[in-house]
Amino acid sequence: xxxxxxxxxxxxxxxxxxLSCSASQFTYTRHCMGWFRQTLGKERGAVASILSDGxxxxxxxxxxxxxxxxxxxxxxxxxxxxxxxxEDTAMYYCAASSFTFGDYCDTRGNVYWGQGTQVTxxx
Numbered sequence: 001x002x003x004x005x006x007x008x009x010x011x012x013x014x015x016x017x018x019l020s021c022s023a024s025q026f027t028y029t030r031h032c033m034g035w036f037r038q039t040l041g042k043e044r045g046a047v048a049s050i051l052s053d054g055x056x057x058x059x060x061x062x063x064x065x066x067x068x069x070x071x072x073x074x075x076x077x078x079x080x081x082x083x084x085x086x087e088d089t090a091m092y093y094c095a096a097s098s099f100t101f102g103d104y105c106d107t108r109g110n111v112y113w114g115q116g117t118q119v120t121x122x123x
Contacts, residue, residue, distance in 0.1 A: 004022045006020050006022070008119045009120070021035075027096040032096070032098070034094070035092055035095075037091065039090045050077070065081065086122065088121050091118050095112060
């Protein structure tokens with residue numbers, strides 16, 4: 001198993017959660033790591049990405065509320081989510097890819113996915 005997410009759960013509007021993604025050394029050293037989310041009937045969409053040089057990119061819907069970061073000592077990717085809204089409810093996946101597409105991790109080819117962690121925000 002290359003990527004393992006944790007930290008999902010249920011919170012009320014305005015609450016916070018921190019997602020973690022523990023990676024093997026091989027996947028952690030990919031050029032791009034990121035978080036994606038998916039709800040039923042919709043395509044998986046990019047939430048945030050971080051490159052090997054530390055450059056970050058956020059979807060407009062989460063900018064200013066979510067923060068992506070990495071802990072190189074622990075081979076772990078994080079997503080700090082503050083001021084959560086009901087529309088943030090989704091299954092969240094971490095990904096690792098050797099390439100970017102646009103400003104996010106390229107998921108069209110060789111990409112590693114975690115199993116997902118559910119985030120539910122109630123109003």
